[in-house]
Amino acid sequence: MGKDIEVHLPPAWGAPPLDLSATVTHVTRGVVGLGFDVSNRGRYEAMLDRVDRLTLQNPQLGVYSAHAIRKLDRSSVLVASNAMAAVAVTDQERRFLKQLGPGRSLDDVARGLGGEWAEMRHVPFALMQRGLVRLGGSRSQPPPPPQPVARANVRPPQAERYVQNAVIMMESGDRRQARVNLQLAASLAPNDAEIESLLAQLQDDK
Secondary structure, eight states: OOOOOEEEEOTTTTTTEEEEEEEEEEEEEEEEEEOOOOOOOHHHHHHHHHHHHHHHHHHHHHHHHHHHHHHOTTTEEEEEEGGGGGSSOOHHHHHHHHTOTOOOBBBHHHHHHGGGGGGGGTTHHHHTTTTTEEEEOOOOOOOOOOOOOOOOOOOHHHHHHHHHHHHHHHHOOOOHHHHHHHHHHHHHSOHHHHHHHHHHHHHTTO
């Protein structure tokens, strides 16, 4: 693991041959995992083309390959190295680096670059290959907005008794006394929605 090698990919699925540098990332049950150097735009685009062609021939293997080498997670946050000021960068790299900032994900950077992003997808790999940026984790999802807290029933006990009396009187047909009890309740518990609703039902009574 960690060994640097040169890889030659022969012509396949209509794609031309391709030579790449790679690093052995893991060896599991005889299967060697490689991290390809796709920091150069041409190599990056050529590798994407191969994955697309492979997907047409073998969808399952193509999806696995795409997951392995195609892109950084768009939610990834990239952090610039402290040594950046002493290193020469290209114009593309400089424009990319200007988009970085605290908590800004690769998706934020891509949106900030607009149409330029299509020509610069290899740039984060180039900067990571030279140690100029590093992964800083994934952007946390914003916390959900606080839910309104239901107000406790602060109706005074006496007001509650007036309301209960009013309901009983309304059911018995004594709307006048019901209104009197609700008015008394309203004086003890102003702006009580239930009391106001019950009074509204009796507003036509004399």
